[in-house]
Amino acid sequence: MSNASPMDFCKTLALTALQEKIATRQATVGIFGLGYVGLPLALRFSEVGIRVLGFDIDQVKVDAINNGKSYIERIAASTIVQAQKQGFNATSDFSRVSEVDALVICVPTPLDKHREPDLSFIRNTVETALPHMREGQLLSLESTTWPGTTEEVLAPRLLSRGLIPGQNCALVFSPEREDPGNPHYGTKDIPKVIGGMTPTCLSLGISLYECAIQTMVPVSSPKAAEMTKLLENIHRSVNIGLVNEMKIVADKMGINIHEVINAAATKPFGFVPYRPGPGLGGHCIPIDPYYLTWKAREYGVNTKFIELAGEINHFMPQWVVGKVMDALNEHGKPIKGSSILVLGLAYKKNIDDTRESPAVEIMDLLQSKGAKIAYSDPHVPSFPHKRDYHFDLHSESLTPDNIARFDCLVLATDHDGFDYAQIRAHARLILDTRGRLAVGGTVVGA
Template sequence: MANPVELTILIEKIKAKTAVVGVIGLGYVGLPLAVEFCKAGFRCIGFDIDEKKVNLLKEGKSYIKHIDEARIKTSLPLFTPTSDFSRLTEADCIIICVPTPLGRHHEPDLSYVLNTTRTIAQYISKGKLVVLESTTYPGTTDEEMKPILEAGGSGGLRAGEDFYLAFSPEREDPNNKDFSTSTIPKVVGGLTPQCLLAAQTLYDYIVVRTIPVSSTKVAEATKLLENIYRAVNIALVNELKVLFDKMGIDIWEVIEAAKTKPFGYQPFYPGPGLGGHCIPIDPFYLEWKAREYEVSTKFINLAGEVNTSMPQYVIQKTIDALSENGKSIKGAKVLILGMSYKKDLDDTRESPSLKLFDILQKKGAVVDYNDPYLPEMPKTRKYSFKKTSVALTAENLSSYDCVLISTDHSAYDPVFIASNSRLVVDTRNLIKDSHKYKGKIIKA
């Protein structure tokens, strides 16, 4: 049974805003979260292993495009960025916002979560709250984290009795103009009712509304449902894109017509493949966990197959378009427009543009890129392309055999691109009046 004294002390500290919040992982999820806690009046310690990030934050500088430096500087009186994890002893509430990528064989890679949990376990003590926000499969908080935390500290501590454990999935949508960390309702699930109370009390100070659920597993499953829903529907329009193309039908025109229906339909859009940290990854987490219960997730598997095949489809359309113009892919000069996974962002996590770049190079093409938000190609877990962004001039555009639009940044002028390029393969419907350009615009 939970210690009512310890719980009361923690709740009172949160209400008085004397509780110190520790956020581990200062990326696209952790940094805005830390800023919101500071804005609400909490002292926040931000932990990250990347010294470069820590030093930039100490100077009040942002390394994420959509997080304004003014927000960082305003937070600094209450915000302490550090790489010294021994300072976890100072935190009353610890929130984990670290990556949960896939392994080489599309299996869940929980190494960041579990290594972080082991670090926390060294400093765990009575009355602390630990919350995981990283997307994962149902059971991670209860089955993976709980035993590690209980084995740490001075030993003998029990989750739900001596300290509190919860899961609250991040719902960040970087650069969304309508919703931010504080205005998105937040799902919260606790190991016990006491754990839920502690976590919900904390989050109530920074979000518009908290949504309590009965367990950490329900909260974990909620996040997966949200993103698998999107992955499946994107797979549907991607499959229809391939079919309708063969039928001479423009999928984009079909979607625009269909979305005029005021009920029973929500538009999803095709593309060159899935990007970002959630949608390309989350389905595989649930698929992997389902095997433990001897269940085959046929629907999820099929959606994954369709979506992961899209880069190859785009490449084939590019090869065919070049061939129609008397050019082989080998030796062809190709300019990819947009390396981030989403428009108007500098985020390349799981970006299909990277896959397109890699395939084109392996097929012998000479590949360059332009991205107004990425002057240099960042190194990722899978790729290391030592390239810099090419200036988007009329002269440069006309020098390439093919311009491949992979990300539809707002800065891209469709008329300028179409008018000055020899051939355009458009995966985002950036150039809507393609019929005006005498067959040199190919939708893919």
Template sequence: MKINVLEKLRSRKATIGIIGMGYVGLPLALAFANSNTKVIGFDIEETKTQFINDGVSYFNHISSGSIKSVVEGGKFYATTDFSEISIVDAIILCLPTPLNQYREPDLSYIIRTMDNILPYLRKGQVLSLESTTYPGTTEEEISTRIRQKGLEVGEDFFVVYSPEREDPGNPDFTTSRIPKVVGGTTQNCLDVGVALYEGIINKVIPLSSTKAAELTKLLENIYRSVNIGLVNEMKMIADKMDIDIWEVIDAAATKPFGFTAFYPGPGLGGHCIPIDPFYLTWKAKEYGVNTRFIELSGEVNTFMPHWVVQKVSDSLNEHEKSMKNSNILILGLAYKKNIDDVRESPSVEIMELLQEKGAKVSYSDPYVANFPKMRKYYFDLKSQPITSDLLAKMDCVVITTDHDLIDYEFILEHSKLIVDTRGVYRNVESEIVIRA
């Protein structure tokens, strides 16, 4: 069975089924389709599948043309019909893994999807989980269910874990150019998993187990979380000492060894870094381990929106203006520059905190025209075009996302007060610019 599967994958005769047409699943589908492999995209949202089949992109960083070309070429289509899982040779799960209200892992998307596709699984398929999760998930939630169906993992069905490493909006690192980590439930599973990805990824790194691959992904994101937490704490110390943290970081970065520059901000955003560390802290308790570094960095990063709001309040006071009834413009809703992704964006929490203190909040983001549906937050707002009239009405502009499309010189010229959380004006000396 393994030989037949390997031959199909390597000869591009396999059909790939990707479940979840989001920020991870859609680029992956396009990578396979562009390699002359047939792809079926699965999603529960009919609007997404219809957009794909019409050749229309719903992400700013993915062109409609890139979708249309492979759809019209017969290499890619999308569906909400999960019974078509039975006709694919490889199944890749690109599903959300959020936290619940108690900061515990929520695997409901994975579990629900597995239960939905289980009747359609068959011998000769490979299933890869790409969602970030705690070590043991692939074995406990995927392989166990497959065995219960009567399939023998490693002999007639193959299971791997290969964490996504997408960086939306980064033109230097597309799906194919980012090395891919793969861990298999068995050696046979690993061999099949490597074959699945090596046709579209420049470099595939095999690991000894799915657990090792799961922990690798967590380490990558925890490394960033801890270092961002450190530099955010340094920023608060530097602020109290009246030292420019951006100058300090730039100076430290001149050291050619032993230092990697991380930069402060208004808090953590995106689906990975604000969430993934807590997957490991939760699992570590099962082994009696107290993850102090991880939890401390989480506390610092979670506090940053509150720090920003306090800086706004203090800055308004310095300008003889109270927070209540002040008009405040949030500049940038996305969690990072040049994309439209607002998942876990600190900008949104800052908006809510400001509103709770009586401020009148609006936002401007060239990538987010309307405030999107979110689980925790909702504002009936649309992005405001940056004009001199708008800025004249604002008591304070808070830069939370440093999009390249924004004309910062214009904003500096027409604003009364700017709180800069991204170092946009790090080299500008102005009484109206407050670094936060």
């Protein structure tokens, strides 16, 4: 890694001008995708006095921002209003790409029905923006993807328009590391990994991000940055897969896995406690391992260990439903016709994010077996629109009478806002997938 200054790297007038704009905080940043990643990043840049133009194809989000409203629970409307005072506004008009100096892509990278990478959101964003791009702009991809995406998917598209990374534009990959609901680490506090197509690209990318983020972590290439993000999430997937498998074994043996984990965690070295649950959720951990396994096949490598962890985690909602059936049978009830309340729709506690939530799959599986489904979640008042799941439901209030009318409650997400004493006092049967409730009485641990 060279120690030369950013200005030493800027070989062309266009990039010299870009560096000057960044250094004087006169650059305008365009954020593409105003969801759980893009909106916090936009607000952080605004907070340090940088003008931000947000792009989204969802007109509802665009209108909400421009009207000073928030659609993410943890972001107050007042924060958006304050950002507007710094020039933040949103648009669905991609012709305005020419107004920005840096383009930061924060769009989804889901899996298709064959559990293979779906880069359509990235491709569509770049191809829609490209006719309006110009020399002297920086393009940063933050969406999690397979190693090589920046060089193999984005760079050729820039070159087709005469935009050459390191000469008249800059291209970097810097993966998002948002952790919704984490009170200790916000956007500015989480170290930022970044890899550039050239030293010039890397230098410009660092100059931009360090305006808003405290610690930069440069790596040798976009591929290294892309692999870093995958390793972080695969590490969690594998360990969660391990503890979920241990939970199944412990359940068969009549052992409380949570007691075991707590005991093991007293070891001051060599052990990190991971908690079992009903499956994986969120925008990264259930998806990212498949991005690497898919790309690894191109190199003739079979990622058996990673795929096995994915299979275990993917199986957990089915295992939970099996436990519900067993528990109902023991109480003389078939699952068909039973009324079941799922507690918690978000993928983890104390947030409103339901992306890839195992609770949703559990609801779908229970309904397919004839159960009457409802849910309660203080953070998700109405069931959100999803590509693969459609429930016309609203969150149930947890009054004593309402709790008592259900044949079974399934604790899928252990929000702190639930009144667990009340739930225990009035529920007929509870299946606890999170270890929040003591096992015994009407409570069945899963």
